[in-house]
Amino acid sequence: MKEQVDLIREAFGYIHRFQGKTFVIKIDYSIISHPIFPILVKDLVHLQKMGIRIVLIPGAKERIDEILSQYGITWKSAANIRISTPEAIPFIKMAAFDVANKIMTLLAENKINAVIGNWVRARSLGVRDGVDFQSTGTVEKIELNLIHKVLAEGLIPIFPCIGWSSTGNPYNISSNELAAILSRELQAAKLFFITEFGGIFKKEYKTPDNITISEEGLLSRLNLREAEEFLKLNAGDEQKSGLEVVALALEACRGGVNRAHIVDGRIEGVILEEIFSNLGSGTMIYSNQYENIRSMEPGDTPQVLRLMQPFFEKGLLLPRSEQDMLADCGDYVLYEVDGTIHGCGALHIHPQGQGEVAGIAVDNKYAHLGIGNKIVAFLLEKARRLGLTRIFALTTQASDWFLQLGFEQGEVKELPEKKRELYDRSRNSRILIYNFPE
Ligand SMILES: CC(C)(COP(=O)(O)OP(=O)(O)OC[C@H]1O[C@@H](n2cnc3c(N)ncnc32)[C@H](O)[C@@H]1OP(=O)(O)O)[C@@H](O)C(=O)NCCC(=O)NCCS
Numbered sequence: 481m482k483e484q485v486d487l488i489r490e491a492f493g494y495i496h497r498f499q500g501k502t503f504v505i506k507i508d509y510s511i512i513s514h515p516i517f518p519i520l521v522k523d524l525v526h527l528q529k530m531g532i533r534i535v536l537i538p539g540a541k542e543r544i545d546e547i548l549s550q551y552g553i554t555w556k557s558a559a560n561i562r563i564s565t566p567e568a569i570p571f572i573k574m575a576a577f578d579v580a581n582k583i584m585t586l587l588a589e590n591k592i593n594a595v596i597g598n599w600v601r602a603r604s605l606g607v608r609d610g611v612d613f614q615s616t617g618t619v620e621k622i623e624l625n626l627i628h629k630v631l632a633e634g635l636i637p638i639f640p641c642i643g644w645s646s647t648g649n650p651y652n653i654s655s656n657e658l659a660a661i662l663s664r665e666l667q668a669a670k671l672f673f674i675t676e677f678g679g680i681f682k683k684e685y686k687t688p689d690n691i692t693i694s695e696e697g698l699l700s701r702l703n704l705r706e707a708e709e710f711l712k713l714n715a716g717d718e719q720k721s722g723l724e725v726v727a728l729a730l731e732a733c734r735g736g737v738n739r740a741h742i743v744d745g746r747i748e749g750v751i752l753e754e755i756f757s758n759l760g761s762g763t764m765i766y767s768n769q770y771e772n773i774r775s776m777e778p779g780d781t782p783q784v785l786r787l788m789q790p791f792f793e794k795g796l797l798l799p800r801s802e803q804d805m806l807a808d809c810g811d812y813v814l815y816e817v818d819g820t821i822h823g824c825g826a827l828h829i830h831p832q833g834q835g836e837v838a839g840i841a842v843d844n845k846y847a848h849l850g851i852g853n854k855i856v857a858f859l860l861e862k863a864r865r866l867g868l869t870r871i872f873a874l875t876t877q878a879s880d881w882f883l884q885l886g887f888e889q890g891e892v893k894e895l896p897e898k899k900r901e902l903y904d905r906s907r908n909s910r911i912l913i914y915n916f917p918e
Contacts, residue, residue: 502535503533504672505534506658509539511745520751547578572652601621601623702763739764741754750762778806784821825852826838827859889911
């Protein structure tokens, strides 16, 4: 029973985390035509009812093949892309909308309203390496305002693999590409590729060293650097479906999507498993929000002091000398982009499981980009890992900022003894406290 209760608690945590967030879900046609698909749809319906915004992109490749063959239309491919002729387009549309309708019907059975729309502007892929791709197109623009309205109304938008030019010409577009672009444009929390091949199996590819491999032999997780290395190692093998998806997932994560998951749609509950546990069963590509954070080295102190100087002058930070900084060097972390330090912050450890977040400064040129937030989140995570239970901060001007990061107003008497003795009454800094949940 205790286990079940813990499980429910864990699920509540995840529900809370994802409420109001957008998940973009691309489903291969082989999964849509699989007997398990109605169960997957039910899971998606549950997610939608929990307040997650669902965007669906059904793949239609095999259905298009079927319909074209049925009508005796042949086609050619180049660079793994179908060359859609203008004559084939009405049949391709028929197949794409047929698949979208199938999903619509299943959602209706589950009492969920959905809409199929023409929100994608496309243009021809044109001529590439001498090959004319005719009516095969690429995404040019997405009507984001309309999609946001649809999502705000609690509807599920369904995107067939068709886009239209500004003059109304239909083009056959790639559902995978569309999913990656949509996830980026909507700043989705997650992008899913629900496939038949599952995730990325180590035995089928060349893989970078030190990658986590699951019991099933899958690459469990790749950060952006690892995903990039993976693609480089396998360059030239592009006919393997996994590579296209990893490349698109990487692009989406670089554009601000937190996580992209490549999962096997034939596994019952795969999407729930991926969302509600730390142990997903596919391959995850993730952007590490702490990627730009590193420890401070003694050689960094002059640049860090320069960054802090304007805040010393305004009385926002207590002045520190080079010696002070060197003495506390190990406590500081820096936020660095391309060799330039944009921000800094420290975690000082005090007795009895207490910690102090201090010296948080973000260069004005880079203010309002969430850098301060990331530095504090990183320091809190570090404190948690060190087993600290209570973190405090002293500030004259940034108390509201700390409050919105989850700190609470505190009092001098709550500070550790040594800090209390050193408290400067004339400076009268506010005290902010962060207690880790039990
Ligand atoms: C406070 C500070 C670290 C914020 O850095 P940042 O990277 O710009 O912060 P984020 O981007 O994470 O958060 C910005 C949000 O917090 C708000 N914010 C920033 N400074 C604030 C302050 N002093 N009080 C209240 N809110 C503040 C902004 O309005 C902003 O909201 P917006 O993006 O919707 O406009 C930075 O302004 C700074 O270096 N201040 C001087 C030093 C200082 O006071 N340090 C804290 C004491 S240790």
